[in-house]
Amino acid sequence: MKIYDELVARGLIAQVTDEKEIAELVNSGKAVFYIGFDPTADSLHVGHFMALSLMKRLQEAGNKPIVLIGAGTAMIGDPSGRTDMRQMMSVETIQHNSECFKKQMSRFIDFSEGKAIMVNNADWLMKLNYVELLREVGIHFTVNRMLTAECYKNRMERGLSFLEFNYMIMQSYDFLELYRKYGCNMQFGGDDQWSNMLTGTELIHKKLGENVYAMTITLLLNSEGKKMGKTQSGAVWLDAEKTSPFEFYQYWRNVADSDVLKCIRMLTFIPLEEVATMEEWEGSELNRAKEILAFELTKLVHGENEAQKAQAAAKALFVEGSGEDENTPSTSVTMQEFGEGMSILDILTLTGLAASKSEARRLVEQGGITVNGEKIDSKDAVLEKAAFENGYALIRKGKKVYHKLTIG
RNA sequence: GGAGAGAUGCCCGAGUGGCUAAAGGGAGCGGACUGUAAAUCCGUUGGCUACGCCUACGAUGGUUCGAAACCAUCUCUCUCCA
Missing domain, CATH: 3.40.50.620 (HUPs)
Known part of the structure; x- marks a missing residue:
């Protein structure tokens, strides 16, 4: 051709x-x-x-x-x-x-x-x-x-x-x-x-x-007619400092069903014959296409190594559900700061998972916070040293946001 | 230069003296459902040392027991005319 x-x-x-x-x-x-x-x-x-x-x-x-x-x-x-x-x-x-x-x-x-x-x-x-x-x-x-x-x-x-x-x-x-x-x-x-x-x-x-x-x-529009490459918090940048390879990967991994193939055709260098076979995929099969799209683009923008890492991180989070990965953002507190224990609300604001204590309170009340796989059901909950058995406590906000907390 | 309109929370937008931390919508966040999708549904969205307090309706000052709302000045935006 x-x-x-x-x-x-x-x-x-x-x-x-x-x-x-x-x-x-x-x-x-x-x-x-x-x-x-x-x-x-x-x-x-x-x-x-x-x-x-x-x-x-x-x-x-x-x-x-x-x-x-x-x-x-x-x-x-x-x-x-x-x-x-x-x-x-x-x-x-x-x-x-x-x-x-x-x-x-x-x-x-x-x-x-x-x-x-x-x-x-x-x-x-x-x-x-x-x-x-x-x-x-x-x-x-x-x-x-x-x-x-x-x-x-x-x-x-x-x-x-x-x-x-x-x-x-x-x-x-x-x-x-x-x-x-x-x-x-x-x-x-x-x-x-x-x-x-x-x-x-x-x-x-x-x-x-x-x-x-x-x-x-052609402008890259999604099926709703909106420009793609934008998130609530702004553009999807190519600079790894502004949009991490993981976020970048996730953006493409999460495009709507109706947009995947278009994105693959327009953005990647995958031969059109290969794309043709993907056109047969339907429903949840399209998740495969989304993975390919995300991987290919991350590779083009950040290199193969980063693309592998991003994909591994995503799989750890969503497929295995462990959420643990070397790229998971983490925060460290000193022994003094931690003391005998730290309230969950303080931890949420400290890690930036919540912008304010009010928001932290809301998150807990609505059942959006999990620590080491256990749902926090009280806003008065206090994290004790026992939670750090693996060397860190894994905090999850909502379904997709993970954060590691370490003491040291 | 002249005439007029306006400035409200992340955005749009209601509100013209107390019942207003401010309707409604959008967006966000959390939950349910699911395929890390879409659609839908439910909850939630200023802060705090939290049954109370503080900060907020362009800015400053005033009227009032009480102001986002009334008055004055200022700043900015827009429309029409030249």
């Missing part, structure tokens, strides 16, 4: 400017394409991962990727798909985030011997002269057309600052710049980037009379 067909089969392609041309360029390994990443946080997330995977797939097919770090565009802030304005970021933050991005990216993309290049649009955007830019680029944009762009639609009601309005122009300029410098003939990005990418191709066409192309990646 040719690479382009594979991308289609995996459901990765959302919109293209010229399918025939793009398919041909990509299949023959002649594409020089870029994807921009604005350093808006100190770690990449799942959305970035999809873009990087796409890069990897195309790179393996012989195409040349350009990673664009958007330190310059981050100074402005992309209004696409947002209902409110982004908070302005300081130059220092952007700098720091850019470094974090760079570090994480080398894990996915091979930058050796000209196989891929990384550039930073701050290098040219920051030097721009306002009047010159207006005359060179601004002349090719009509405000009427810009205002009809999809990405501004939901901002027309709440207000769109002039600062953000210019984001599109900056991104288009990037494309032009990369075309001139590196012969970049294609831009890929998230589907919310479509308008910004289109205007880039138009700018190049108007300015230089050359045809370049744009293609967007």
Whole structure:
């Protein structure tokens, strides 16, 4: 199967400017394409991962990727798909985030011997002269057309600052710049980037009379239509410090039945023939697919070793029910602190399992706390030294959260 | 610059003098069911040295026995006009 067909089969392609041309360029390994990443946080997330995977797939097919770090565009802030304005970021933050991005990216993309290049649009955007830019680029944009762009639609009601309005122009300029410098003939990005990418191709066409192309990646939505890769507490990060490999694994292990196969197709590199056999699975059989998804992704992001550990930890918790594992979070108290015994409420707040004593009390009252497999049924319960026979006491909150307490 | 509207708990949103730690919904948390899923059902959701106390309805000050609510000033947001 040719690479382009594979991308289609995996459901990765959302919109293209010229399918025939793009398919041909990509299949023959002649594409020089870029994807921009604005350093808006100190770690990449799942959305970035999809873009990087796409890069990897195309790179393996012989195409040349350009990673664009958007330190310059981050100074402005992309209004696409947002209902409110982004908070302005300081130059220092952007700098720091850019470094974090760079570090994480080398894990996915091979930058050796000209196989891929990384550039930073701050290098040219920051030097721009306002009047010159207006005359060179601004002349090719009509405000009427810009205002009809999809990405501004939901901002027309709440207000769109002039600062953000210019984001599109900056991104288009990037494309032009990369075309001139590196012969970049294609831009890929998230589907919310479509308008910004289109205007880039138009700018190049108007300015230089050359045809370049744009293609967007399908947004990963779950069956309820919500963006995946988000939890209540925020994004699922690729940085192990921000989202531990275990949490990362668990996130994918717990996707809804209706989303597993889609995720496998879109996010992993498992051959489509193999995926086809999984499509037969139904009901609880899908748990196997979820395990595969979780394992594969954790492996891609954190490495095989971490993936093994995460899987082992999950099995220990849910299959064997022991809950004990070397990766279980733990807290240690000193002999003095512990004294003759410690109340369960103090332990819960100390370990962070409960944010306050009131919450701890509630948890106990509702039967959500277990110590060493025994349910705590009184909020006055006190843990004594006998509970530490194995060297630690294993506290469980709810069904899935475990914590070890040691004295020492 | 002119006219008007608004700011309530994690979010949305009711409340216009005491019955309000503040309706309802969403989200979260715990429980039941289960497949570490979804759906559903039940409970719960400011804190504490806890039948009481403290802190809270943008900020500050005031009126009152008593304020989220009334008044004044301030800050911010939005809408319309220029």
